[in-house]
Amino acid sequence: MKFFVNSGCIGCGLCAGACPEVFEMTDEGLAKAIEDEVDGALLESALDAQSGCPVSAIEAQ
Numbered sequence: 001m002k003f004f005v006n007s008g009c010i011g012c013g014l015c016a017g018a019c020p021e022v023f024e025m026t027d028e029g030l031a032k033a034i035e036d037e038v039d040g041a042l043l044e045s046a047l048d049a050q051s052g053c054p055v056s057a058i059e060a061q
């Protein structure tokens with residue numbers, strides 16, 4: 001599964017705190033997801049971060 005942060009991100013930092021292996025904050029103060037495929041133990045953590053986003057700005061495919 002791959003993750004994307006859409007333009008709805010408000011830069012709260014929750015996703016990067018919950019799953020720093022997949023999400024990081026950019027210099028612009030918004031979140032960005034790694035481009036790699038996410039699977040295994042990391043997937044659960046990334047999905048938790050996705051569901052924790054207060055504005056549902058994290059998309060996955």
Ligand code: SF4
Pocket residue numbers: 005008009010011012013014015016030031052053054055056057058
């Ligand atoms: S949790 Fe959502 S709003 Fe907060 S930084 Fe991550 S993508 Fe942006």
